[in-house]
Amino acid sequence: MSELSGIGVGRGIAAGPVARMSPPPPAPADEASARSAEDETQRVQVAVAEVAAELEARGRTAGGMARDVLEAQAMMAQDPTLHDAVATRLQAGKTGEYAVHEAFAEFRATLEALGGYLGERASDLSDVSQRVIASLRGLPAPGVPDPGHPFILVAEDLAPADTALLNLDQVQALVTIQGGPTSHTAILAREKSITAIVGVAEAESLTEGQQVIVDAGAGTVITDPTQEQLDEAEARRAAHEAEAAAPITPGALADGTAVPLLANLGSAKSTDKAVALGAEGVGLFRTEFLFLSADEAPSVDEQRQAYQSVLEAFPGQKVVVRALDAGADKPLSFLNDAPEENPALGLRGLRALMANEQILTDQLTALAQAQENTEADVWVMAPMVSTVEEAEAFTALAKEHGLATAGVMVEVPSIALMADELLTRTDFASIGTNDLTQYTMAADRLLGSVASLQDPWHPAVLRLIREVGAAGIASGKPVGVCGEAAADPLLAVVLVGLGVNTLSMSPAALADVRAELKLHTVEEARSIAAAALTAATATQAREAAQGAAQKS
Amino acid sequence: MSSTRTVTVASSQGLHARPAKLFVEAAQASGAQVTIAKGEKSVNAASILGVLSLGVEKDDQVLLTAEGENEEQTLDSLEQFLTTDHDSAS
Numbered sequence A: 001m002s003e004l005s006g007i008g009v010g011r012g013i014a015a016g017p018v019a020r021m022s023p024p025p026p027a028p029a030d031e032a033s034a035r036s037a038e039d040e041t042q043r044v045q046v047a048v049a050e051v052a053a054e055l056e057a058r059g060r061t062a063g064g065m066a067r068d069v070l071e072a073q074a075m076m077a078q079d080p081t082l083h084d085a086v087a088t089r090l091q092a093g094k095t096g097e098y099a100v101h102e103a104f105a106e107f108r109a110t111l112e113a114l115g116g117y118l119g120e121r122a123s124d125l126s127d128v129s130q131r132v133i134a135s136l137r138g139l140p141a142p143g144v145p146d147p148g149h150p151f152i153l154v155a156e157d158l159a160p161a162d163t164a165l166l167n168l169d170q171v172q173a174l175v176t177i178q179g180g181p182t183s184h185t186a187i188l189a190r191e192k193s194i195t196a197i198v199g200v201a202e203a204e205s206l207t208e209g210q211q212v213i214v215d216a217g218a219g220t221v222i223t224d225p226t227q228e229q230l231d232e233a234e235a236r237r238a239a240h241e242a243e244a245a246a247p248i249t250p251g252a253l254a255d256g257t258a259v260p261l262l263a264n265l266g267s268a269k270s271t272d273k274a275v276a277l278g279a280e281g282v283g284l285f286r287t288e289f290l291f292l293s294a295d296e297a298p299s300v301d302e303q304r305q306a307y308q309s310v311l312e313a314f315p316g317q318k319v320v321v322r323a324l325d326a327g328a329d330k331p332l333s334f335l336n337d338a339p340e341e342n343p344a345l346g347l348r349g350l351r352a353l354m355a356n357e358q359i360l361t362d363q364l365t366a367l368a369q370a371q372e373n374t375e376a377d378v379w380v381m382a383p384m385v386s387t388v389e390e391a392e393a394f395t396a397l398a399k400e401h402g403l404a405t406a407g408v409m410v411e412v413p414s415i416a417l418m419a420d421e422l423l424t425r426t427d428f429a430s431i432g433t434n435d436l437t438q439y440t441m442a443a444d445r446l447l448g449s450v451a452s453l454q455d456p457w458h459p460a461v462l463r464l465i466r467e468v469g470a471a472g473i474a475s476g477k478p479v480g481v482c483g484e485a486a487a488d489p490l491l492a493v494v495l496v497g498l499g500v501n502t503l504s505m506s507p508a509a510l511a512d513v514r515a516e517l518k519l520h521t522v523e524e525a526r527s528i529a530a531a532a533l534t535a536a537t538a539t540q541a542r543e544a545a546q547g548a549a550q551k552s
Numbered sequence B: 001m002s003s004t005r006t007v008t009v010a011s012s013q014g015l016h017a018r019p020a021k022l023f024v025e026a027a028q029a030s031g032a033q034v035t036i037a038k039g040e041k042s043v044n045a046a047s048i049l050g051v052l053s054l055g056v057e058k059d060d061q062v063l064l065t066a067e068g069e070n071e072e073q074t075l076d077s078l079e080q081f082l083t084t085d086h087d088s089a090s
Helices: A037-062 A064-077 A080-091 A096-114 A116-136 A160-164 A184-192 A201-205 A227-245 A268-276 A300-311 A350-355 A357-373 A388-400 A413-417 A419-423 A433-441 A448-453 A459-475 A489-497 A507-517 A522-533 A538-551 B017-029 B048-054 B071-082
Strands: A002-005 A007-009 A013-020 A151-155 A171-176 A195-198 A211-215 A220-223 A261-265 A281-286 A318-322 A377-382 A405-410 A429-431 A479-481 A502-505 B003-008 B033-038 B041-044 B061-067
Touching (some): A002 A201, A007 A184, A013 A171, A037 A064, A037 A080, A064 A116, A080 B048, A171 A211, A184 A507, A211 A227, A261 A268, A261 A507, A268 A507, A300 A318, A357 A388, A377 A388, A388 A405, A388 A419, A405 A419, A413 A433, A413 A459, A429 A459, A502 A507, B003 B071, B017 B048, B061 B071
Parallel strands (some): A013 A151, A151 A171, A261 A281
Antiparallel strands (some): A002 A220, A007 A195, A013 A211, B033 B061
């Protein structure tokens, strides 16, 4: 038995055999075949039949939409046109691997050139091609494994395309070698409530079929566990499941201190789920979805309708709407089409809105109208604010448009450090921990090679949050958190200990955070936060908080 | 000998996705050699990649050609397939 450590997502626990995600085979070289064309043809036929049979079998198991996709892939593997293209290359003396690679690549290019839906099918074709090549070489099929029984998925990292195919009935937990707490895998795991540990560097050593326990709360993978450990894990898994199914109560600490738990929403579609999971309002309603697919800003009327459909779901409750946050990873041509060397440090967020004031005033007008027509308590906030003047200007503009409660996001260290001056000039602050971490650590949150720096547990980030929390207490103005940090149950306790009043997260994370808050009083939350603040590193902060939490 | 038929496609997704797969399956099952053409381009109807690469949209006219056993019967059933909107049901 040994123990590997990483960054746990949520508090789930699971046990099972490892299945590893195989990397795609390297592209074959263009070299003359040592076999006859007949032998190569025979090999390719066997491989194609094997891949088609496997895809069909997976389709039968998967059912639904996935079945159609997989069966279409099986048809692609056996496509007669493709067969001819492969045969021509085999006659020319190429290897089976190369003939398959090149013939599929040619069709892929044709589909991509057609664009749209067909362009998307191009990746299906690449997947089939890699499967056939892997089969020709006697390698395991690349991509998400399907051993036919429940398993723990171990991968280098997961791409969105991989996770879309995950069979959640079979995947008991995810363990990735790369990735940080805001990686795609972590976000997916949180959304779908999958037990996961990311950034487990030593997971490289896990072998196919090896038994492991994945304990996300502790951030550890236990290999070859004893029966006793397995029994304990099963008992904890059942307890965690019961917790998740427990009646929904408003977010509160053990001593009854209320900590409203709010939802992060990116469109009107997910409101039902948020309400069902007990969201006591919305702490971050992102409005980008209205703009991202458009060539020009949507009309006031279109915006009003979209805002109204979210506000209607939360009568009498708070809904914090964030003004358009474009730029950097979400560029919008009509807002800013000047190329920038460092878009994350460029004309984005409120800066871009102030440079295009009509877009901002239209948005505020639409929001004020939606507020008139619904019962929700509408708050509005500006993204990417760096100075007190920006906060003042935004707050004044929002009030002019009839929005009574206007605040700003704290994502830039400069405004966190000025929190006391900020909160005398605006109504509230909402800390966006993903960007605050990115800017504090000077590490691009989308760049895998610096993902280890993107950790909201870093004491530098916690100290900035302390400034904002203290300013909130001194001024009596509310301070919320709406980044991934709020969805990490223990970090949520730390945030409350630092003076944060409300926590907003993806709805799926609500149950775990609600359960953890109930375990600690406000005094205990403060001492857990104090323990984390004494640390020198993110890892030490996490450990210090875990130690202090166990005592409370 | 071969028979031909011009058909207007009714499926709201055209011949993409699921309808393309079902069409190719039907062509394969017919036992006849079937080609489908849109404009100048003609492909083997038993090839999903060929059919997809035509990029057939709703209301496009396609020319079906069948050669071999049961030509007319094959064309009848394929025509019926193409003039049905397979997406409205799901």
